[in-house]
Amino acid sequence: MKIDENKIDEAALALLFLTLHDEYGSAWKQLDWGVTQRLHAKGLIENPVNKSKSLVLTAAGKAKSEQLFHQLFSLSE
DSSP: OOOOHHHHHHHHHHHHHHTBOSTTOEEEOOSOHHHHHHHHHTTSBOOOOSSOSEEEBOHHHHHHHHHHHHHHHOOOO
């Protein structure tokens, strides 16, 4: 089975929106390192390599995170 890493990255970014815990875009970083490295390379999160248990979304990452969260997880009415 081939895996579409872009879909995984989008789902991970959408889930980061769910765990945002401040106005700066900080979210818990309990994601696969490969995913966080790709999100960082795409400019959607700040460098995830540190001792903190959270990561920081860029402005673009925060906006895309919210959009994907609603797109992937909202129930249609």
